[in-house]
Amino acid sequence: MIIAIKQGVSAEETDHFAAMLERRGVKVDISRGASQTVLGLVGDTSSFDPEALAAHHLVAKVIRVQEPYKRANRLFHPEDTRIDILRGGGAEGVQGANGAAGAASSIGGGMFAVIAGPCSVESPEQIIAVARVVKAAGAAFLRGGAFKPRTSPYSFQGMGCEGVNLLLEAKKETGLPLVSELMEIHQLELFDGIDIIQVGARNMQNFNLLKELGRSRKPVLLKRGLASTVTELLMAAEYIMAGGNSRVILCERGIRTFESFARNTLDIAAVPWLKQKTHLPVLVDPSHATGIASLVPAAARAAAAAGADGLIVEVHNDPENALCDGEQSLTPAAFTELMASLRAYAELEGKRL
Numbered sequence: 315m316i317i318a319i320k321q322g323v324s325a326e327e328t329d330h331f332a333a334m335l336e337r338r339g340v341k342v343d344i345s346r347g348a349s350q351t352v353l354g355l356v357g358d359t360s361s362f363d364p365e366a367l368a369a370h371h372l373v374a375k376v377i378r379v380q381e382p383y384k385r386a387n388r389l390f391h392p393e394d395t396r397i398d399i400l401r402g403g404g405a406e407g408v409q410g411a412n413g414a415a416g417a418a419s420s421i422g423g424g425m426f427a428v429i430a431g432p433c434s435v436e437s438p439e440q441i442i443a444v445a446r447v448v449k450a451a452g453a454a455f456l457r458g459g460a461f462k463p464r465t466s467p468y469s470f471q472g473m474g475c476e477g478v479n480l481l482l483e484a485k486k487e488t489g490l491p492l493v494s495e496l497m498e499i500h501q502l503e504l505f506d507g508i509d510i511i512q513v514g515a516r517n518m519q520n521f522n523l524l525k526e527l528g529r530s531r532k533p534v535l536l537k538r539g540l541a542s543t544v545t546e547l548l549m550a551a552e553y554i555m556a557g558g559n560s561r562v563i564l565c566e567r568g569i570r571t572f573e574s575f576a577r578n579t580l581d582i583a584a585v586p587w588l589k590q591k592t593h594l595p596v597l598v599d600p601s602h603a604t605g606i607a608s609l610v611p612a613a614a615r616a617a618a619a620a621g622a623d624g625l626i627v628e629v630h631n632d633p634e635n636a637l638c639d640g641e642q643s644l645t646p647a648a649f650t651e652l653m654a655s656l657r658a659y660a661e662l663e664g665k666r667l
């Protein structure tokens with residue numbers, strides 16, 4: 315971090331200010347020019363708030379050189395993180411775990427993982443039918459919402475606890491590990507059998523929730539907020555990791571822009587940017603990013619070609635009658651066709667599907 319001192323500030327005042335900064339744990343190099351004095355802060359500046367420093371009466375300008383995220387930063391952890399989930403049970407294993415136990419579904423570290431299933435769990439018949447279809451097509455995880463963050467309070471809110479139980483039934487039947495959204499921390503006690511906890515776009519900056527999930531040992535699929543920058547997404551991941559939970563998976567799911575032909579705008583360049591900046595796996599959700607089923611396959615293939623570590627895709631056995639997000643849900647046939655076409659794109663980027 316670099317701090318430019320205002321003109322006219324005395325050397326004594328500057329030394330005083332530098333000493334105050336050093337008491338906060340950094341080394342300060344002072345460079346006194348003819349008209350400008352500049353402080354270079356060396357060390358861990360993650361706890362320094364540039365805006366607070368800029369408000370100091372001696373400071374003209376603050377420039378951050380290092381990124382504010384440490385644990386998520388690839389600079390300090392060059393290897394891709396890989397998250398392994400044992401099929402048909404608990405979990406465990408993170409990072410470079412080539413030797414992870416037998417039948418595991420993995421995300422990151424060269425694996426291209428596809429998470430598929432309905433937006434919401436609606437009935438025993440529906441979730442079992444979709445689970446069978448996505449498994450047969452090659453998905454590694456089953457998704458399904460039991461607690462739904464809906465824009466309208468009058469829309470279907472999800473089956474809640476009963477929905478979780480139906481997901482567990484589907485896991486028993488297919489062996490597919492489960493991904494489901496948690497909306498508030500008290501729901502965690504119901505999520506014992508859920509393998510990956512989804513934090514939805516609307517909760518990406520629910521910092522209390524993120525802190526609590528930092529204390530959990532469950533992998534977290536963190537979706538980008540509707541109007542969040544990629545740096546804010548990484549800082550949200552940092553909240554979870556700072557609490558001790560390093561098993562975070564990021565998800566680009568489209569953002570709000572002026573464009574209205576699609577539900578959201580898929581920020582495809584965010585994928586290679588995130589892959590450069592972080593070692594965490596990066597997924598794409600082409601369903602919420604487009605909101606239109608006919609656009610989903612192309613967006614999914616683009617994600618694979620851009621270097622994503624996988625996808626989370628909505629699939630419904632009867633999209634026309636879905637209780638949630640039917641317009642963006644693939645039919646079983648369309649999903650099966652997509653899976654067949656994806657491998658080549660994933661392989662182009664050195665990923666195994």
Ligand code: PEP
Nearest residue numbers: 433514515516537567602
């Ligand atoms: C979902 O996955 O069904 C969902 C609500 O996603 P998002 O939080 O990205 O809108």
Ligand code: MN
Nearest residue numbers: 433628638639
């Ligand atoms: Mn949905």
